[in-house]
Amino acid sequence: MSASASDYTHEEIAAFARRYGLQRLSDEHLARMRELAAYVSDLGRELPRPQHKDDPPATAFDLQAHAIR
Amino acid sequence: MEQEHASGPFLVDEEVFLKALPREADGRISSDGQGRQWNLVGHLLRAYGRDLTKCGEPIVPASDSILTIAETSRRIANGDTTPVDVLERYLARIDAVDDKIHSYVHVDRVGSRAAARGAAAEIAGGRWRGPLHGLPFAVKDNYDVANMPATAGSKLRLGSVPTSDAELVRRLKAAGAILVGKLSTWEYGTGNGGEYFDLPFPPARNPWDTERFTGGSSTGAGTSVAAGTAMFALGSDTTGSVRLPAAATGTVGIIPTPGRLSLDGILPNCFSLDNPGPFTWTVEDSAIVLEALVDRMPRDPRNEIGFRRATGGGIAGMRIAVVRDPGEGMPSADAPLAKALDEAVNVIEELGAKITDVVLPIPTAQCFNVTRIIGPAESAAIHERELRERPGEMGFALRDKLMAGSMLRAVDYITAQRQRLIIANAIDALVRGFDALVTFGALHLPPRLGVEPEMTAFTVDTMLTPFNLSAHPAMIQCTGFSAEGLPLHWQLVGNRGDEASLYRLAAAYEGATAWRQRRPVL
Secondary structure (H helix, E strand, O other): OOOOHHHOOHHHHHHHHHHOOOOOOOHHHHHHHHHHHHHHHHHHHHOOOOOOOOOOOOOOOOHHHHOOO | OEEOOOOOOEEOOHHHHHHHOOEOOOOOEOOOOOOHHHHHHHHHHHHHOOOHHHOOOOOOOHHHOOOOHHHHHHHHHHOOOOHHHHHHHHHHHHHHHHHHHOOEEEEOHHHHHHHHHHHHHHHHOOOOOOOOOOOEEEEEOOEOOOOOOOOOOOHHHOOOOOOOOOHHHHHHHHOOOEEEEEEOOOHHHOOOOOOOOOOOOOOOOOOOOOOEOOOOOOHHHHHHHHHOOOOEEEEEEOOOOOHHHHHHHOOEEEEOOOOOOOOOOEOOOOOOOOEEEEEEOOHHHHHHHHHHHOOOOOOOHHHOOOHHHHOOOOOOOOEEEEOOOOOOOOOOOOHHHHHHHHHHHHHHHHOOOEEEEOOOOOOHHHHHHHHHHHHHHHHHHHOHHHHHHOHHHOOHHHHHHHHHHHHOOHHHHHHHHHHHHHHHHHHHHHHOOOOEEEEOOEOOOOOEOOOOOHHHHHHHOEOOHHHHHOOOOEEEEEEEEOOOOOEEEEEEEEOOOOHHHHHHHHHHHHHHOOHHHOOOOO
């Protein structure tokens, strides 16, 4: 089930922004953030999960160097 | 020869055409001193036999031909020209055409002229440093250059002037190259495909059609090389930002194996995906520049001969995988791009390559789902302070990305990095069975600037991201032109550590075709 912007109220988004130090976002920015909240929820939920618990993450900041070893 | 139109093809009458060529005393066709100009003749004869009237290939007047690094370097070494003359030609070209294409955001006339005079004096004194000595270049405005404005295309950084050079700039200067200026970029090297006209500089425009998009985020880099306002340029690629502009502008753009080039002094966009790369007009030029840039020379034995020397090798017996199907969840490639890929594969097959059709083991659409999490999350971490303190000064695209990244869960970021490793291993297992893989870069022709949904589709519908995730070297090369004169292209992907095979393959293709003879008319 996809998330939608209506899953979040403007006040919830504003509270989230305050909680994380984003007080300078304007109402217009917060309205856009509300839309994005649904988008990122979907992105995270729809990402396939690895099959095994021991499937490790890419060594994100070393993979590139590993590539030429 | 009858010239149809200044920017259109010449219709060629065989007898007149052959009589018009400059010849040596013994009747052989002579070089024009620019080297490649008359290579076209060989191509025409190969491609069309003696019936040249069937050929609509353009012949670029020598005054408009693009100077190559290889040829200009030879001319400087021979004393036929000087770094000062070469630089002045580029500065004049910038003055003449850059108000139409906006490739530069800063031109350092004083500094570049001083450097050119210094290079000329060194060379005249017998101290030639190598093939880049005295040759002009430019960098995307996310590279630091000492005492030169560094805006990264953002109002947030107006007035910022670094005190030291990015490592890649330092290396090029040490090789004797002359830095002309800074090139247009999407803000902080980031964008969602849309053009919002909300940045401090006008957007770069595609020199093949100035109403069209250049590809991003290295918007000025591809444009400058195609338009001849820079002999070569440096850009940076996180999920396609070197290769997409190269595709849109008909230039050679390469990202080497990640880790090969230093990121020091380049404004970070995404720590785990950022990868710099050069833009050039020819494959040999790309090899020359990459050799000057590399941090560590490759340990792969296939690279032992060096990138430039690899461009002289044949491709008989090379094992090439071809991905013609963009895969589930992706649109088909535009017909001219699909045709160009097929024809390019036919060319290398005729040159002796062994072709095998394959499909990517992971759908490209699935790769996008991973980078759509990794990219915004890392960018939000990098630029958190700006989002907290100055969100109103950002362009829409950057602010959007940082707001999205601020809301992504750590759980999802780690899941994306786990998926990345699965994708990287699967693609590597495929590529390792071949000497190289070829496929599309973009799936569409460059759209009109600011027109949606074509702009976003051009940026999103690509085959570029899988190879950022998989950490393979990848190159874009021009494979012709559409009916409306827009560049076509293919993407060549090599094994990790094996850029030499890409250069070998791309050079063989370039030598068998005439696409480097055409250039934008501005």
